[in-house]
Amino acid sequence: MKIAVAKEARDGESRVAMVPELVAKLTGLGYDVAVEPGAGLHALIADEEYAAAGAVLDDAAFDGADLVVSVQPLAAERIRGLARGTTTISFLPVNQEPETVVELRDAGVTAHAVELIPRISRAQSMDALSSQALVSGYRCAIVAAGMLRRFLPLNMTAAGTVQAAEVVVLGAGVAGLQAIATAKRLGAVVRAYDVRAAAAEEIRSMGAKAIDLQLETLEGAGGYAREMTEDRAARQRDLLTPYIAAADALITTAAVPGRTAPMLVTREMVEQMKPGSVVVDLAAETGGNVEGSVAGEVVRIGNAQVWGGRNVPSQMPGPASKLYAQNVVNLVTLMTTRDDEGHALFAPDYADEILSGSCVTQDGRIVHEPTREQIEGPAQPGPEPEPQPEPEPEPETSAPPDEQLDLPYDQEADQ
Structure with a gap:
């Protein structure tokens, strides 16, 4: 073999x-x-x-x-x-x-x-999706740290104090949790959001702060999130805007295999970010979580550089x-x-x-x-079976008493 x-x-x-x-x-x-x-x-x-x-x-x-x-x-x-x-x-x-x-x-x-x-x-x-998402999440955090023109950790020196960078992560699946953990290990202050209720505890277990928007959760099959209505998506974007505006780096990781990635962040939301800020869109290859991101390219939206991921696991x-x-x-x-x-x-x-x-x-x-x-296309129905002649009725016979006693007896049905 x-x-x-x-x-x-x-x-x-x-x-x-x-x-x-x-x-x-x-x-x-x-x-x-x-x-x-x-x-x-x-x-x-x-x-x-x-x-x-x-x-x-x-x-x-x-x-x-x-x-x-x-x-x-x-x-x-x-x-x-x-x-x-x-x-x-x-x-x-x-x-x-x-x-x-x-x-x-x-x-x-x-x-x-x-x-x-x-x-x-x-x-x-x-599960190759999970194993490769692990690599992608780590890579996203490293890209954000490399593009950001400031320290991620807090630094206290005789010359003064440099505050830690603030990182926001959207999506807390395997990739998102790894991005959270990596950014946290690098010393950033990390906040994260996911539409699934169970994700909040996982976010906190990585040392980050879970963003609570007071919206209904969207648990789906197979560990993925359910698709949200446009009304809920709009409310979510409005509530996320101040968190994103305050962030030095935004990392988005929300994706569903075989489907277009959900658009979580509009161009207007990115335009509210500070000068020198960075956006890393892991889902750019499947439509993008960030409006305007381009897979394999860095584009500028407002004051932010937006990095679009393309075959990210292959980069490591x-x-x-x-x-x-x-x-x-x-x-x-x-x-x-x-x-x-x-x-x-x-x-x-x-x-x-x-x-x-x-x-x-x-x-x-x-x-x-x-x-x-x-x-x-849909399966075509097969030909209708030809009608079969009804069998001749068998002559009625009565079983001997002894045989009748041997027939199955359903006590539960009788009761």
């Missing part, structure tokens, strides 16, 4: 789907691991490290592979070169890349999207790759069984909700129903 590790080809992608220190876990399961030369180059991992860990460096790593792992989806020409029945594991934004899903379907490839893994406790070790490829690779190993382990002789078999059990939930295409079909409806 062979696992191939792809060299990422998309511009700006620096991560790799497997790191040398975890290759041994795959070979220990009984797999051969083939790595495309240069796969780890941008993550500062040399080919020799993979070879020393037991992997084979091979330009034709995909040939004969049962499983191909990557960070980004494979390009169309690479998908067409895979043997039918090959399985892939990667991020796969089905709403943004329906053409890739069609290529996978037509090639007969079984594709798993890591962002579709159910958010249940048993799947936490495979070393830790991001290690965490993602561990997610992949855990998912592969779930897909692995052993035969009677102890040999590893790549045999995913699609009765498992983790595997069925993350599977997008299989056997030439799109099996993820929302994606199938988006691409192929």
